[in-house]
Amino acid sequence: MATDLAKAAKQKGIEYFLISFTDxxxxxxxxxxxxxxxxxxxxxxxxxAGFASWLDxxxxxxxxxxxxxxxxxxxxPWKPEVGWLAADLWxxxxxxxxxPRNTLKRVLAQAEKKGWRMxxxxxxxxxxxxxxGTNIADERDTQSKPCYDVSCLMRRYDVIREICDAMLGxxxxxxxxxxxxxxxxFEMNWDYNDALITADRHAFFKYMxxxxxxxxxxxxxxMPKPFAxxxxxxxxxxxxxxxxxxxxNLFHDKKGELGVSELGYNFLGGLVAHSxxxxxISNPTVxxxxxxNAPRTTSGATWSPSSVTYGGNNRTHMIRIPDxxxxxxxxxxxxxxxxxxxxxxxxxxxxxxxxxxxxGKRLDIDMYAEGHKVRGAKKLPLNMLDGLRELAKDKVxxxxxxxxxxxxxxxxKHGEWNxxxxxxxxxxxDTTLDC
Numbered sequence: 001m002a003t004d005l006a007k008a009a010k011q012k013g014i015e016y017f018l019i020s021f022t023d024x025x026x027x028x029x030x031x032x033x034x035x036x037x038x039x040x041x042x043x044x045x046x047x048x049a050g051f052a053s054w055l056d057x058x059x060x061x062x063x064x065x066x067x068x069x070x071x072x073x074x075x076x077p078w079k080p081e082v083g084w085l086a087a088d089l090w091x092x093x094x095x096x097x098x099x100p101r102n103t104l105k106r107v108l109a110q111a112e113k114k115g116w117r118m119x120x121x122x123x124x125x126x127x128x129x130x131x132x133g134t135n136i137a138d139e140r141d142t143q144s145k146p147c148y149d150v151s152c153l154m155r156r157y158d159v160i161r162e163i164c165d166a167m168l169g170x171x172x173x174x175x176x177x178x179x180x181x182x183x184x185x186f187e188m189n190w191d192y193n194d195a196l197i198t199a200d201r202h203a204f205f206k207y208m209x210x211x212x213x214x215x216x217x218x219x220x221x222x223m224p225k226p227f228a229x230x231x232x233x234x235x236x237x238x239x240x241x242x243x244x245x246x247x248x249n250l251f252h253d254k255k256g257e258l259g260v261s262e263l264g265y266n267f268l269g270g271l272v273a274h275s276x277x278x279x280x281i282s283n284p285t286v287x288x289x290x291x292x293n294a295p296r297t298t299s300g301a302t303w304s305p306s307s308v309t310y311g312g313n314n315r316t317h318m319i320r321i322p323d324x325x326x327x328x329x330x331x332x333x334x335x336x337x338x339x340x341x342x343x344x345x346x347x348x349x350x351x352x353x354x355x356x357x358x359x360g361k362r363l364d365i366d367m368y369a370e371g372h373k374v375r376g377a378k379k380l381p382l383n384m385l386d387g388l389r390e391l392a393k394d395k396v397x398x399x400x401x402x403x404x405x406x407x408x409x410x411x412x413k414h415g416e417w418n419x420x421x422x423x424x425x426x427x428x429x430d431t432t433l434d435c
Contacts, residue, residue: 270352
């Protein structure tokens with residue numbers, strides 16, 4: 001039985017609900033609904049004009065209704081009288097195909113029919129910056145190698161603790177917090193789960209971190225590359241596929257190379273085959289390509305891939321196998337859509353499993369130092385336009401994600417690229433004014 005949200009409001013002291021959805025650009029949208037109205041909203045949904053968000057719609061489209069998923073209910077830890085709900089979008093009595101959460105659920109259902117259940121965990125890196133967004137917030141955080149620095153970490157103890165306490169209270173199983181490789185950068189890890197649960201938590205985590213930082217007079221950003229000389233914000237995904245009941249890890253094989261089964265390597269083969277198209281979704285902004293194709297940072301490494309390779313416990317590759325029965329996909333950045341990204345990963349992986357794709361041989365070299373020696377390794381797209389063109393050519397991903405989703409994403413993102421191209425930068429004037 002689904003949770004009765006009206007009863008839950010009385011039991012938990014919830015006075016208002018945020019009925020929320022995430023659009024194609026990864027922007028969270030919501031309506032604030034008083035608890036007295038949640039009964040009807042649970043059945044009918046909250047009304048939105050789709051054209052007013054980043055969805056491929058016009059003002060002539062019918063009302064769009066966000067029907068909340070009661071099992072996703074989260075009380076805001078910093079404002080417990082408000083409950084947050086992830087919602088599925090409907091229009092004219094049918095699900096909105098291009099809605100990212102709907103897309104993920106659709107791809108998960110395709111996998112379930114084949115007896116597969118994907119579980120994921122995400123590592124969401126972010127910077128804590130000044131309220132005006134011009135610099136990192138901690139003026140003393142200046143080391144060239146600041147990763148894991150205890151003083152920098154503890155100067156942000158109040159913010160980090162509040163976020164971690166919130167995750168503990170929500171039952172997410174957070175297990176570590178650290179200062180990351182860039183000045184002002186942090187990461188917090190929590191337990192993996194079914195892909196839809198992780199996606200909902202990923203979406204909420206970004207909102208929560210930003211809200212808590214604001215409460216401390218600061219700002220948090222997940223921007224892929226907010227500072228040219230510093231390591232960018234990645235969103236590494238840990239992926240495994242289980243049986244339908246979620247009891248047996250189908251990627252785990254003690255006898256397999258590095259403890260990974262043949263099915264797991266086929267999944268990797270799918271990621272390799274569709275890496276260019278996947279990049280359009282995992283790295284969805286102009287700024288994204290200043291992270292994955294970046295020169296060396298002040299710390300000495302970018303910690304992001306530029307080639308389509310995989311290795312063992314080796315962070316210089318696009319795919320790392322850190323342990324038996326799972327892998328880490330290091331491609332995505334902080335701008336990745338919490339729902340479209342895992343949907344695309346699963347779509348690519350399923351094609352690999354069904355077609356028994358071979359990912360090729362594992363490389364055990366330092367790709368940052370010796371990558372130029374590797375012959376035949378595919379390169380990742382150099383910019384957003386190249387990624388979009390790769391996605392446009394990928395019929396397999398389009399079939400799995402849904403043509404409406406892919407077409408809408410491409411249309412809106414091409415508009416964003418064209419807007420960027422119309423922008424005149426200071427660099428262009430500095431280098432070309434006297435040509």
